[in-house]
Amino acid sequence: MGSQNELGKDRLTWMYTQMARIREFEERVKSTFLEHPGVMRGHTHLGDGAEASIVGALATRREDDPVMPSYRCHGYPIVLGTSPGAMMAEIYGRRDGLCKGFGGSMHLADPAHHFPGTSGIIGQSIAQATGAALTAQVKNSGQVVYCFFGDGSSKQGAFYESLNLAAVWKLPIVYVLENNEYQAYTHVGLEDANHIAGDPLSKKAQAFSIPGATVDGTDPLVVYEEVGKAVDRARSGQGPSLIESKFYRLSAHGNAITVPPVPTQFPEHEAIEVYGRKAEYEAARANDPLPRFRSTLLNQGVFPEADARRIEDSARAEMDAAVQFALASPLPAPEDALKYVYA
Amino acid sequence: MPREMMYAEATATAIVEEMDRDSSVIFYGQNMAMTDRDPMLKRFGKNRVRITPISETAELGIAVGAAITGLRPIVELYMSEFMLVAFDEVINEAPRLRYMSGGQVRVPLVFKAGYGFAAGWAGQHSNCIYHAMMGIPGLKVAIPSTPADAKGLMKAAIRDDNPVVYLHHYMLTIDKGEVPDGDYVIPFGVADIKRAGTDVTIVATGWMVKKSLAAAEELAKEGISAEVIDPRTLAPLDIKTILDSIAKTGRLVLVDQATRHSSAAAIIASEVAEHGFPALKAPIKMVTSLDATIPYSEPLENYVLPNEEKIVQAVKSVLAKQAAAV
Numbered sequence: 001m002g003s004q005n006e007l008g009k010d011r012l013t014w015m016y017t018q019m020a021r022i023r024e025f026e027e028r029v030k031s032t033f034l035e036h037p038g039v040m041r042g043h044t045h046l047g048d049g050a051e052a053s054i055v056g057a058l059a060t061r062r063e064d065d066p067v068m069p070s071y072r073c074h075g076y077p078i079v080l081g082t083s084p085g086a087m088m089a090e091i092y093g094r095r096d097g098l099c100k101g102f103g104g105s106m107h108l109a110d111p112a113h114h115f116p117g118t119s120g121i122i123g124q125s126i127a128q129a130t131g132a133a134l135t136a137q138v139k140n141s142g143q144v145v146y147c148f149f150g151d152g153s154s155k156q157g158a159f160y161e162s163l164n165l166a167a168v169w170k171l172p173i174v175y176v177l178e179n180n181e182y183q184a185y186t187h188v189g190l191e192d193a194n195h196i197a198g199d200p201l202s203k204k205a206q207a208f209s210i211p212g213a214t215v216d217g218t219d220p221l222v223v224y225e226e227v228g229k230a231v232d233r234a235r236s237g238q239g240p241s242l243i244e245s246k247f248y249r250l251s252a253h254g255n256a257i258t259v260p261p262v263p264t265q266f267p268e269h270e271a272i273e274v275y276g277r278k279a280e281y282e283a284a285r286a287n288d289p290l291p292r293f294r295s296t297l298l299n300q301g302v303f304p305e306a307d308a309r310r311i312e313d314s315a316r317a318e319m320d321a322a323v324q325f326a327l328a329s330p331l332p333a334p335e336d337a338l339k340y341v342y343a
Numbered sequence: 344m345p346r347e348m349m350y351a352e353a354t355a356t357a358i359v360e361e362m363d364r365d366s367s368v369i370f371y372g373q374n375m376a377m378t379d380r381d382p383m384l385k386r387f388g389k390n391r392v393r394i395t396p397i398s399e400t401a402e403l404g405i406a407v408g409a410a411i412t413g414l415r416p417i418v419e420l421y422m423s424e425f426m427l428v429a430f431d432e433v434i435n436e437a438p439r440l441r442y443m444s445g446g447q448v449r450v451p452l453v454f455k456a457g458y459g460f461a462a463g464w465a466g467q468h469s470n471c472i473y474h475a476m477m478g479i480p481g482l483k484v485a486i487p488s489t490p491a492d493a494k495g496l497m498k499a500a501i502r503d504d505n506p507v508v509y510l511h512h513y514m515l516t517i518d519k520g521e522v523p524d525g526d527y528v529i530p531f532g533v534a535d536i537k538r539a540g541t542d543v544t545i546v547a548t549g550w551m552v553k554k555s556l557a558a559a560e561e562l563a564k565e566g567i568s569a570e571v572i573d574p575r576t577l578a579p580l581d582i583k584t585i586l587d588s589i590a591k592t593g594r595l596v597l598v599d600q601a602t603r604h605s606s607a608a609a610i611i612a613s614e615v616a617e618h619g620f621p622a623l624k625a626p627i628k629m630v631t632s633l634d635a636t637i638p639y640s641e642p643l644e645n646y647v648l649p650n651e652e653k654i655v656q657a658v659k660s661v662l663a664k665q666a667a668a669v
């Protein structure tokens with residue numbers, strides 16, 4: 001991957017399109033709680049605010065590179081080409097779901113699109129992504145694994161053990177630490193030694209003697225540039241890098257935890273509800289990566305306003321259709337519950 | 344031609360043969376392949392045979408990630424208790440990913456670990472934790488008691504498309520036995536009748552099979568004919584062979600090195616109580632470790648573990664109950 005200067009109109013348009021698609025998908029998931037109460041069960045986590053980081057990183061990707069995020073996993077497969085209808089149907093627990101209704105929001109998997117699976121247990125997917133990088137190395141496939149995880153995961157043993165071993169073995173993997181400031185409900189300032197010392201979280205890379213960088217995760221072009229360097233390094237056999245991508249999670253950690261039949265929906269963001277930091281939240285909203293990138297592209301004359309609207313309308317229509325597809329899909333046959341236990 | 348070899352050698356032979364056969368099989372763990380003189384390293388190279396730091400979560404998690412993307416990892420864990428450090432990967436990741444993906448991925452891996460080292464390894468290195476893995480849908484557990492089984496079950500474990508915990512008993516490590524050459528693969532879920540008998544059924548695993556066979560020999564001198572069954576895999580568990588035996592003998596003694604409530608014996612007893620009750624002529628008897636952490640000093644350790652004498656007494660007690668009923 002080279003510098004952002006190489007990104008032509010088509011590529012920049014693609015990036016904005018993917019960001020808009022992710023946002024529209026997450027908005028549909030969120031509105032489902034109000035428009036179709038009871039359709040979604042359990043716990044659902046949204047990636048709004050992460051669009052620039054996700055798309056900037058994945059814009060550097062080779063077609064067959066595996067992508068392994070945490071349970072906050074909706075955004076990535078949308079970019080990889082997974083059907084949003086199948087994803088929505090999965091989150092609705094339907095027969096036509098991506099995982100036939102067996103996994104739900106936290107466990108999306110689409111190996112056909114190089115999305116091998118996700119774990120709902122914080123940090124464990126870091127080790128599994130590292131294993132995917134071992135496969136790439138053993139098979140000499142030339143693939144680079146994209147491992148995404150939150151700031152909370154970077155306090156798990158799996159993080160330290162995996163990065164150490166990836167550095168020892170020079171595995172082809174890029175670790176993207178998405179610092180959205182809140183681990184579930186706990187602010188990073190309450191639990192991260194680097195943050196408390198006034199250092200970036202990417203300082204953790206020094207413990208493994210690998211490159212570490214901190215980037216503005218609300219700007220897809222900055223993310224693209226830095227992740228691109230890490231991918232080049234990984235693909236050329238020089239091993240892993242850690243990139244801290246800083247952005248703000250615009251929705252609460254997940255929908256409110258309620259016991260049926262009490263309906264659930266998204267509460268206010270923790271910044272407001274727990275910590276009373278309304279100004280912080282509003283500043284993050286004002287720095288929403290989507291309108292920002294849109295303005296950049298319009299100002300640079302990449303495309304006119306009409307094109308931007310067309311992209312947004314198209315994303316809206318696509319995700320409306322995903323909701324309709326999911327609602328129309330039948331529930332699974334109960335006895336199918338015993339399928340897929342063993343291969 | 345079968346040849347005589349040690350239990351540990353039989354396991355290693357299976358690994359070498361399967362790695363020869365399938366280039367997607369890799370093998371790694373702590374304190375192995377440390378120098379270029381290592382025979383596995385010489386044969387298969389640094390790509391497929393690796394040393395790891397003491398990082399069980401990474402070792403097991405990497406195996407899961409490698410398995411879902413096309414390799415067949417074998418992780419050398421040495422002690423089954425070391426899995427506890429990373430039990431999430433054993434219980435809550437490896438067996439669940441296929442199911443949660445709606446059958447899209449497979450997780451072919453082997454977690455290889457020794458257990459039950461009753462030789463003064465004390466409280467944290469000699470326990471039996473297999474019961475915690477028996478009831479996990481998606482996970483298989485192999486538990487060989489002879490060199491031949493050690494080879495055949497390891498080959499089956501490596502070829503299986505599901506995660507397998509392969510538990511070898513440390514007290515059997517240097518035991519010798521005839522091992523068939525070449526493609527000797529023992530299907531999972533098929534118990535083996537290690538000694539045929541008519542008066543009582545003894546079900547045991549691992550080192551306890553050896554103890555039970557010795558007890559059966561003693562009992563034979565007194566005219567008591569004991570059938571000794573080794574399930575060989577705890578998941579899947581071959582209950583049918585056990586029920587068929589009970590239909591013949593009417594009496595069941597379960598021998599298990601684990602403590603009573605965390606034993607495979609307790610689970611087998613519950614299956615027999617539900618499905619084999621009409622055939623029973625006496626209550627089921629469990630011979631397990633006493634409810635204590637395994638102590639260090641030898642007389643203490645001997646006191647809590649099952650042994651031949653306890654097995655003989657248990658058999659006599661179930662026979663006596665039957666006699667009393669008559």
